[in-house]
Amino acid sequence: MVAIALGAAACTAISGEEPSASLGAEAGESALRITAHTETDFSGSFEAGGERVAFEAHRTGLATATLHLEVNGQPFDASYDGGAMRARWNGYNGALYAEDLAALKRALAALGEHFGGDQESLRVHEDFLVRRISFWSEAPAGLTMPERELDLSKPPGETVRVAPPGVTVFEEGDERAETGGIEVDHQGSDEDGIRYIRCNATSLATHDANGHCLQYESIFAGPNSNDCMGKCGGGCGFGTAGYTYDCLDHDRCGRKHGGSVNPWDAECGDEYWEADDDFFNSIIGRCL
Known part of the structure; x- marks a missing residue:
């Protein structure tokens, strides 16, 4: 998370603000209701079609914050310490399913409208x-959400990823990449911390899945790519962060294979975990 210096006007508490309702562009008849909005507290709920997301976010210091969120009854708690460059969150070993993920995405769209984008x-x-809503909304459906701690102290990387000698790199669209692996249930980690990709250029994406081992592909990514390939978050708009290798891997795996029921024996779970710190702390819109 990047700390942003705000002017006095931006930090003025909205004292006595009445709960408000606003409609997100994708929310239809759904409503975002804000019950507290001050320089230290932001809470409310989002309801649509029987789905409900409730949240309470609090600033506890200059660069510290806590969060409690529930989506259709599934709780999450999280804390952030910008001084120590650490974050923790806990999903209490629950899971999010299609209706939960859709509710989070619609809540995020409504928040985007509330904040004017x-x-x-x-x-x-x-x-x-x-x-956090952006990250949780991108979870593979059914994935167990445990307690996690993130070390955000490692400086971001800006070196270009290259394939090991002798490894086949598939060009984007090469049909062989669809069946390029032969080793089933082999998962290989390619955690890069926060490592930015080049803007509007081909970058090396890696992922593995239930039907193939670690695969390397040359993928066009950046702001001018299809749906902002490589950007942490869904698409190009509000709630997204920087363009990184881990988010590129997650995007590519998700577009080819879809979701997961276990991070170690199905589709895209390990890519999702490796992108956690990128969603959390990469600079909004940054690429090289």
Whole structure:
């Protein structure tokens, strides 16, 4: 998470603000209801078609925040310490399914409208809320959500990823990449920390899945690519972060294979975990 210095006007508490309802562009008849909005607290709920997302985000210091969120009764708690560059979150070994993921995406769209699409001016607790909703909304359906701790102290990388000698790199669209592996249930980690990709250029994406081992592909990614390939978050708009290798891997795996029921024996679970810190702490819109 990137701490943003705000002017006095931006930090003025909205004292005595009445609960408000707003409609996200994708929300239809759904409503976002804000029950508290001050320079230290932001809470409310989003309801649509019987689905409900409730949230409470609090700024507890200059660069610290806490969050409690429930989506259709599934709880999450999270905390962020910008001084120590660490974050923790806990999904209490629950799971999110298609209706939960859709509710989170629609809540994120409604929050985007509430904030006028201006993600970079959010206070620390608001940014924390938006980034966590973005990450959880991208979870493979049915994936167990455990307790996790993130070390955010490693400096971001800016070196170009290259394939090991002798490894086949498939060009984007090569049909052989669909069946290129032969080793089933082999998962290989390719965690890069936060490592930015080049803007509007081909970058090396890696992923493995239930039908093939670790696979290397040359993929066009960046702001001008199809649906902002490589950007952490869904698509190009509000709630997304930077363009990184781990998010490129997650995007490519998700577009080819879809979801997961276990991070170690099905589709895209390990790519999802490797992108956790990228969603959390990469600079919005950054690529090289």
